[in-house]
Amino acid sequence: MSFVLRCPNCGPREVTDFGFGGEVIRRPRFRPSFRELNSYNYFRVNVAGVQREWWFHRSGCRAWFIAERDTTTNEVLFTARPHEVGAEGNRDQ
């Protein structure tokens, strides 16, 4: 089932309106090791549960925003502009 996301600027739209930017991940420390950098580039939590993630309103205001969604149900818990929630990661490792 598709789902509806509420763009913080434009309001509720179908998911096909948006580009998916993946889960929010923590940036590596300054001057990371090669391994840390690759870990940041490639590895993901990919949780079955509530995930904080980036979305892009491709067919609308073309702004990036943050959503929290349960990946087991696709229920969107909230959406917000990045500065409103702090784009800090949900990476738990």
Add this chain to the structure above:
Amino acid sequence: MRELFRPRRMWRRQQELKSSYDVVIVGGGSHGLAAAYYLKRDHGIRNVAVLEQRYIGSGAAGRNTTILRSNYKTPEGARFYDQSVKLYEGLSQELEFNLLFSQCGHLTLAHSDRAMFVMANRAEVNRQLGIDSRLIYPEEIRRLAPAMRLDQGATFPVMGALYHPPGGIIRHDAVVWGFARGADRGGVELHQNTEVTGLERANGRVTAVRTNRGTIKAGVVLSCTAGWSSETCRMAGVSLPITTHILQACVTEPLKPLLDVVVVSSQMHVYISQTDRGEILLGAEIEPWTTYRMQGTLNFLQEVCRHTLELFPQLERVRILRSWAGLCDLTPDYSPILGATEVENFHVSAGWGTYGFKAAPIVGKTLAELVATNKTPELIAPFALERFYEDRLVSELAAAAVSH
């Protein structure tokens, strides 16, 4: 005569879990069952339990579009999948179960000069490895698939195709059941409705598997859980470079024979085959967002119909009977993650994206060898999890980005 029609169990009725097994395989799909089967057949290891959270083949093994092929782009990938197709060729006889494998041929259409170049490249890689695969042009495509629209008026006219004669379709449920029966006959225990809830660890090893039916000790643990791999591996403390997406497919009502070959168009994100029952089986691209919810989207049905009608306008009035979705575990380089992890006795088969089913026998065989010898077989060495930490990717983007 009566003996012929006596109903037979495919595998033994479920027993109590034992307190310990030499090998515990998490996931009762095509990979897990194949591994169990080859553990017994090649190495005589039979103290094995396969734990399946729902029923045998309820995941991706029963939801794929049953296409087998080996015309991949990288030598590592093509060599690997070629071994798998070769195993599939002998599998009906070996398992004494008709898997309905038709090597009807596989066409990957090219609609642009760029695509023609990529196909030529793939054909050359395949030829070097002895895989039957070549570039063909519209006259030959017309002979192979006379029902397909090839005129220049199409939105994306067909310029040529990569033709792979050994490719084809197989009955996926039969593959799963055949492996399950073969493993069961060898003494392997199949435990359905048995969900793994945790893995106990000590000194860099997995020591026991916690399930909803009790805790069992394990010598070696194999994770073969496809879309759920991130969650399973997290229990062992292993991170994966995977995202889980849904991939959808649908079938139409049955028609008279119309299409003998498998047709794939990367540009139009569609793959089409006709099943033995006459249904036209359609598949498309994964949804770009990650999810664990296996429910289809209207968007998929609209797109897949639009693209199919470009190639087969005569299907316009044919109705869709049903559609479904399955989970795909995608890696950044579209190649799998296969073999050992940083946890000593925890091995993984994951990251199969949209091409796991076609690899099942060779995955089972190589994983069994890894378990028995504790050495990574050369064939799967390029697919080690470690490659992502070292940035040595095996990019199959060109040959696997459209799912089939």
